[in-house]
Amino acid sequence: NSFRQMFRSTRSLHIPTRDLPLSPDTTVVLHQVYNLLLGLLGRAKLYVDVPVHGTTKLVQYFSFMTYCLISKTEKLMFSSYFMDLWNLFQPKLSEPAIATNHNKQALLSFWYNVCVDCSENVRLIVQNPVVTKNIAFNYILADHDDQEVVLFNRGMLPAYYAILRMCCEQSPAFTRQLASHQNIQWAFKNLTPHASQYPGAVEELFNLMQLFVAQRPDMREEELEDVKQFKKTTISCYLRCLDGRSCWTTLISAFRILLENDEDRLLVVFNRGLILMTESFNTLHMMYHEATACHVTGDLVELLSIFLSVLKATRPYLQRK
Known part of the structure:
Protein backbone atom coordinates (compact mmCIF):
# COMPACT_ATOMS: atom_id res chain seq x y z
CA ASN A 1 0.00 0.00 0.00
CA SER A 2 2.78 2.46 0.86
CA PHE A 3 4.40 1.79 -2.52
CA ARG A 4 1.15 2.56 -4.33
CA GLN A 5 0.40 5.65 -2.25
CA MET A 6 3.90 7.08 -2.71
CA PHE A 7 3.73 6.50 -6.47
CA ARG A 8 0.48 8.44 -6.64
CA SER A 9 2.01 11.33 -4.70
CA THR A 10 5.16 11.48 -6.85
CA ARG A 11 5.18 14.61 -8.98
CA SER A 12 8.70 14.82 -10.42
CA LEU A 13 9.79 12.63 -13.31
CA HIS A 14 13.42 13.28 -12.45
CA ILE A 15 13.60 12.04 -8.87
CA PRO A 16 13.25 8.28 -8.42
CA THR A 17 12.16 6.72 -5.15
CA ARG A 18 14.79 6.68 -2.42
CA ASP A 19 14.92 4.66 0.81
CA LEU A 20 11.58 2.96 0.18
CA PRO A 21 11.24 0.28 2.89
CA LEU A 22 10.42 -2.94 1.05
CA SER A 23 10.43 -6.44 2.49
CA PRO A 24 12.36 -9.16 0.61
CA ASP A 25 9.10 -10.65 -0.68
CA THR A 26 7.91 -7.25 -1.89
CA THR A 27 11.24 -6.66 -3.64
CA VAL A 28 10.87 -9.96 -5.49
CA VAL A 29 7.41 -8.92 -6.69
CA LEU A 30 8.73 -5.49 -7.68
CA HIS A 31 11.47 -7.09 -9.75
CA GLN A 32 8.98 -9.42 -11.45
CA VAL A 33 6.76 -6.48 -12.42
CA TYR A 34 9.72 -4.31 -13.44
CA ASN A 35 11.20 -7.12 -15.56
CA LEU A 36 7.85 -7.59 -17.27
CA LEU A 37 7.69 -3.87 -18.07
CA LEU A 38 11.26 -3.85 -19.38
CA GLY A 39 10.34 -6.74 -21.65
CA LEU A 40 7.66 -4.53 -23.23
CA LEU A 41 10.18 -1.87 -24.34
CA GLY A 42 10.56 -3.53 -27.72
CA ARG A 43 6.82 -3.23 -28.37
CA ALA A 44 6.49 0.34 -27.10
CA LYS A 45 7.32 1.71 -30.56
CA LEU A 46 3.86 0.56 -31.64
CA TYR A 47 2.39 3.39 -29.54
CA VAL A 48 4.42 6.42 -30.61
CA ASP A 49 2.51 7.28 -33.78
CA VAL A 50 1.16 10.67 -32.70
CA PRO A 51 -1.85 10.89 -35.08
CA VAL A 52 -3.06 7.53 -33.76
CA HIS A 53 -1.97 7.46 -30.11
CA GLY A 54 -1.19 11.07 -29.15
CA THR A 55 1.86 12.14 -27.16
CA THR A 56 1.10 10.71 -23.70
CA LYS A 57 0.50 7.00 -24.28
CA LEU A 58 3.81 5.92 -22.70
CA VAL A 59 4.05 8.48 -19.89
CA GLN A 60 2.67 6.26 -17.11
CA TYR A 61 4.71 3.31 -18.41
CA PHE A 62 8.02 5.16 -18.08
CA SER A 63 6.95 6.96 -14.91
CA PHE A 64 6.25 3.66 -13.18
CA MET A 65 9.54 2.14 -14.33
CA ASN A 101 6.05 15.12 -26.93
CA HIS A 102 5.47 13.91 -23.38
CA ASN A 103 6.39 10.34 -24.31
CA LYS A 104 9.89 11.58 -25.11
CA GLN A 105 10.09 13.52 -21.86
CA ALA A 106 9.12 10.45 -19.82
CA LEU A 107 11.59 8.23 -21.71
CA LEU A 108 14.45 10.67 -21.15
CA SER A 109 13.60 10.93 -17.46
CA PHE A 110 13.76 7.15 -17.10
CA TRP A 111 16.97 6.95 -19.14
CA TYR A 112 18.57 9.67 -17.03
CA ASN A 113 17.66 7.92 -13.80
CA VAL A 114 19.02 4.52 -14.87
CA CYS A 115 22.33 6.26 -15.69
CA VAL A 116 22.74 8.23 -12.46
CA ASP A 117 25.35 6.49 -10.28
CA CYS A 118 25.47 3.63 -12.78
CA SER A 119 28.52 3.93 -15.01
CA GLU A 120 27.68 0.59 -16.63
CA ASN A 121 24.60 2.09 -18.31
CA VAL A 122 26.51 5.21 -19.38
CA ARG A 123 29.15 2.93 -20.91
CA LEU A 124 26.45 1.30 -23.04
CA ILE A 125 25.96 4.70 -24.69
CA VAL A 126 29.56 5.79 -25.22
CA GLN A 127 30.75 2.40 -26.48
CA ASN A 128 28.07 2.17 -29.16
CA PRO A 129 29.10 4.13 -32.30
CA VAL A 130 25.54 4.24 -33.66
CA VAL A 131 24.28 5.81 -30.43
CA THR A 132 27.14 8.30 -30.08
CA LYS A 133 26.65 9.38 -33.69
CA ASN A 134 22.95 10.11 -33.28
CA ILE A 135 22.22 10.94 -29.64
CA ALA A 136 22.83 14.67 -30.18
CA PHE A 137 20.01 14.76 -32.75
CA ASN A 138 16.91 15.57 -30.74
CA TYR A 139 14.21 17.95 -31.97
CA ILE A 140 13.81 20.91 -29.61
CA LEU A 141 11.52 23.88 -30.23
CA ALA A 142 12.86 27.03 -28.57
CA ASP A 143 9.69 29.13 -28.50
CA HIS A 144 10.28 31.27 -25.43
CA ASP A 145 6.87 32.96 -25.69
CA ASP A 146 4.75 29.79 -25.69
CA GLN A 147 4.25 28.88 -22.04
CA GLU A 148 3.31 25.27 -22.81
CA VAL A 149 6.52 24.77 -24.80
CA VAL A 150 8.59 26.50 -22.11
CA LEU A 151 7.17 24.26 -19.37
CA PHE A 152 7.75 21.16 -21.49
CA ASN A 153 11.36 22.10 -22.23
CA ARG A 154 11.90 22.94 -18.57
CA GLY A 155 10.93 19.37 -17.76
CA MET A 156 12.62 17.52 -20.63
CA LEU A 157 15.91 19.29 -21.29
CA PRO A 158 17.66 18.88 -17.91
CA ALA A 159 17.42 15.08 -18.19
CA TYR A 160 18.57 15.10 -21.82
CA TYR A 161 21.60 17.33 -21.29
CA ALA A 162 22.46 15.50 -18.06
CA ILE A 163 22.67 12.23 -20.02
CA LEU A 164 25.06 13.89 -22.46
CA ARG A 165 27.06 15.30 -19.54
CA MET A 166 27.42 11.88 -17.90
CA CYS A 167 28.64 10.48 -21.23
CA CYS A 168 31.25 13.23 -21.50
CA GLU A 169 32.42 12.56 -17.94
CA GLN A 170 33.13 8.97 -18.93
CA SER A 171 34.44 9.33 -22.50
CA PRO A 172 36.96 11.95 -23.74
CA ALA A 173 36.31 10.79 -27.32
CA PHE A 174 32.58 11.45 -26.98
CA THR A 175 33.33 14.82 -25.37
CA ARG A 176 35.34 15.95 -28.40
CA GLN A 177 32.68 14.64 -30.78
CA LEU A 178 29.84 16.37 -28.96
CA ALA A 179 31.72 19.67 -28.55
CA SER A 180 31.77 20.18 -32.31
CA HIS A 181 28.15 19.16 -32.89
CA GLN A 182 25.89 21.79 -34.45
CA ASN A 183 23.07 21.09 -31.99
CA ILE A 184 25.26 21.91 -29.00
CA GLN A 185 26.18 25.27 -30.50
CA TRP A 186 22.47 25.77 -31.19
CA ALA A 187 21.70 25.10 -27.52
CA PHE A 188 24.35 27.54 -26.30
CA LYS A 189 22.94 30.21 -28.61
CA ASN A 190 19.21 29.63 -28.13
CA LEU A 191 18.84 28.27 -24.58
CA THR A 192 21.58 29.65 -22.31
CA PRO A 193 20.44 33.30 -22.75
CA HIS A 194 17.13 32.22 -21.13
CA ALA A 195 18.36 30.86 -17.81
CA SER A 196 15.28 32.10 -15.94
CA GLN A 197 13.04 29.95 -18.14
CA TYR A 198 15.24 26.84 -18.28
CA PRO A 199 17.40 26.90 -15.13
CA GLY A 200 18.06 23.16 -15.01
CA ALA A 201 18.90 22.86 -18.69
CA VAL A 202 21.18 25.91 -18.67
CA GLU A 203 23.05 24.59 -15.64
CA GLU A 204 23.68 21.30 -17.46
CA LEU A 205 24.76 23.13 -20.63
CA PHE A 206 27.36 25.11 -18.70
CA ASN A 207 28.49 21.86 -17.06
CA LEU A 208 28.99 20.51 -20.59
CA MET A 209 30.89 23.63 -21.59
CA GLN A 210 33.31 23.11 -18.70
CA LEU A 211 33.93 19.55 -19.87
CA PHE A 212 34.49 20.76 -23.45
CA VAL A 213 37.27 23.17 -22.41
CA ALA A 214 38.90 20.90 -19.82
CA GLN A 215 42.45 19.89 -20.67
CA ARG A 216 44.07 16.64 -19.54
CA PRO A 217 47.84 16.12 -19.25
CA ASP A 218 47.74 13.30 -21.81
CA MET A 219 45.88 15.23 -24.53
CA ARG A 220 47.31 15.09 -28.04
CA GLU A 221 48.06 18.23 -30.04
CA GLU A 222 45.00 17.57 -32.19
CA GLU A 223 42.75 17.44 -29.13
CA LEU A 224 44.20 20.66 -27.74
CA GLU A 225 43.50 22.30 -31.09
CA ASP A 226 39.90 21.06 -30.89
CA VAL A 227 39.52 22.72 -27.47
CA LYS A 228 40.96 25.94 -28.84
CA GLN A 229 38.58 25.86 -31.81
CA PHE A 230 35.58 25.16 -29.57
CA LYS A 231 36.38 28.19 -27.41
CA LYS A 232 36.86 30.39 -30.46
CA THR A 233 33.58 29.27 -32.04
CA THR A 234 31.57 29.60 -28.82
CA ILE A 235 33.01 32.98 -27.80
CA SER A 236 32.29 34.34 -31.28
CA CYS A 237 28.74 32.94 -31.13
CA TYR A 238 28.02 34.68 -27.83
CA LEU A 239 29.50 37.97 -29.00
CA ARG A 240 27.14 37.89 -31.99
CA CYS A 241 23.94 36.77 -30.31
CA LEU A 242 23.89 38.16 -26.76
CA ASP A 243 22.17 41.38 -25.76
CA GLY A 244 24.43 42.85 -23.10
CA ARG A 245 21.58 44.83 -21.57
CA SER A 246 19.59 41.74 -20.60
CA CYS A 247 21.89 38.69 -20.82
CA TRP A 248 24.62 39.58 -18.34
CA THR A 249 24.17 36.36 -16.35
CA THR A 250 24.78 34.30 -19.49
CA LEU A 251 27.76 36.44 -20.45
CA ILE A 252 29.30 36.08 -16.99
CA SER A 253 28.70 32.32 -16.79
CA ALA A 254 30.08 31.71 -20.29
CA PHE A 255 33.11 34.00 -20.06
CA ARG A 256 34.01 32.59 -16.64
CA ILE A 257 34.47 29.21 -18.38
CA LEU A 258 35.71 30.23 -21.83
CA LEU A 259 38.22 33.01 -21.10
CA GLU A 260 41.14 30.96 -19.82
CA ASN A 261 44.10 32.81 -21.34
CA ASP A 262 45.03 36.09 -23.01
CA GLU A 263 44.36 34.69 -26.48
CA ASP A 264 40.74 34.05 -25.48
CA ARG A 265 40.44 37.51 -23.95
CA LEU A 266 41.90 39.26 -27.00
CA LEU A 267 39.32 37.48 -29.14
CA VAL A 268 36.69 39.30 -27.07
CA VAL A 269 38.44 42.64 -27.62
CA PHE A 270 38.83 42.20 -31.38
CA ASN A 271 35.16 41.24 -31.81
CA ARG A 272 33.59 44.25 -30.05
CA GLY A 273 33.14 42.34 -26.80
CA LEU A 274 34.06 45.39 -24.72
CA ILE A 275 30.90 47.08 -26.00
CA LEU A 276 28.84 44.07 -24.92
CA MET A 277 30.38 44.04 -21.44
CA THR A 278 29.93 47.81 -21.13
CA GLU A 279 26.22 47.44 -21.90
CA SER A 280 25.94 44.78 -19.20
CA PHE A 281 27.83 46.93 -16.73
CA ASN A 282 25.63 49.97 -17.42
CA THR A 283 22.49 47.92 -16.83
CA LEU A 284 23.79 46.41 -13.59
CA HIS A 285 25.09 49.78 -12.40
CA MET A 286 21.72 51.40 -13.02
CA MET A 287 19.88 48.56 -11.25
CA TYR A 288 22.22 48.80 -8.28
CA HIS A 289 21.81 52.56 -7.82
CA GLU A 290 18.27 53.26 -9.03
CA ALA A 291 16.34 50.26 -7.77
CA THR A 292 16.20 48.01 -4.74
CA ALA A 293 18.40 45.51 -6.54
CA CYS A 294 21.32 44.98 -4.20
CA HIS A 295 21.15 41.29 -5.21
CA VAL A 296 23.09 42.22 -8.37
CA THR A 297 26.23 43.07 -6.37
CA GLY A 298 27.73 39.64 -7.00
CA ASP A 299 27.10 39.89 -10.75
CA LEU A 300 28.58 43.39 -10.79
CA VAL A 301 31.78 42.22 -9.08
CA GLU A 302 32.13 39.18 -11.35
CA LEU A 303 31.58 41.24 -14.49
CA LEU A 304 34.16 43.80 -13.40
CA SER A 305 36.62 41.01 -12.66
CA ILE A 306 36.18 39.62 -16.18
CA PHE A 307 36.38 43.14 -17.62
CA LEU A 308 39.67 43.74 -15.79
CA SER A 309 41.21 40.47 -16.99
CA VAL A 310 40.28 41.32 -20.59
CA LEU A 311 41.78 44.81 -20.34
CA LYS A 312 44.97 43.44 -18.78
CA ALA A 313 45.32 41.04 -21.72
CA THR A 314 45.61 44.01 -24.09
CA ARG A 315 48.64 45.47 -22.30
CA PRO A 316 51.36 43.30 -23.96
CA TYR A 317 49.61 43.69 -27.31
CA LEU A 318 49.56 47.50 -27.01
CA GLN A 319 53.20 47.58 -25.91
CA ARG A 320 54.19 45.63 -29.04
CA LYS A 321 52.27 48.13 -31.15
Missing part, protein backbone atom coordinates in the same frame (compact mmCIF):
# COMPACT_ATOMS: atom_id res chain seq x y z
CA THR A 66 11.34 5.23 -13.04
CA TYR A 67 9.57 4.75 -9.72
CA CYS A 68 10.83 1.17 -9.59
CA LEU A 69 14.47 2.32 -9.48
CA ILE A 70 14.99 1.90 -5.75
CA SER A 71 18.63 0.79 -6.01
CA LYS A 72 21.43 0.09 -8.47
CA THR A 73 20.09 -3.44 -8.88
CA GLU A 74 17.10 -2.20 -10.88
CA LYS A 75 19.35 0.03 -12.99
CA LEU A 76 21.52 -2.94 -13.94
CA MET A 77 18.41 -4.97 -14.77
CA PHE A 78 17.75 -2.41 -17.51
CA SER A 79 21.13 -2.90 -19.20
CA SER A 80 20.13 -5.84 -21.40
CA TYR A 81 17.18 -3.82 -22.73
CA PHE A 82 19.25 -0.77 -23.66
CA MET A 83 18.94 -1.17 -27.43
CA ASP A 84 15.16 -1.52 -27.15
CA LEU A 85 15.08 1.89 -25.45
CA TRP A 86 17.46 3.37 -28.01
CA ASN A 87 15.45 2.07 -30.96
CA LEU A 88 12.35 3.63 -29.42
CA PHE A 89 14.02 7.00 -28.87
CA GLN A 90 15.77 7.20 -32.24
CA PRO A 91 14.23 8.01 -34.61
CA LYS A 92 10.65 7.50 -33.41
CA LEU A 93 10.76 10.11 -30.63
CA SER A 94 13.88 12.18 -31.29
CA GLU A 95 13.33 13.24 -34.90
CA PRO A 96 9.65 14.19 -35.45
CA ALA A 97 9.09 17.95 -35.22
CA ILE A 98 6.64 17.78 -32.31
CA ALA A 99 6.87 20.70 -29.89
CA THR A 100 5.68 18.89 -26.74
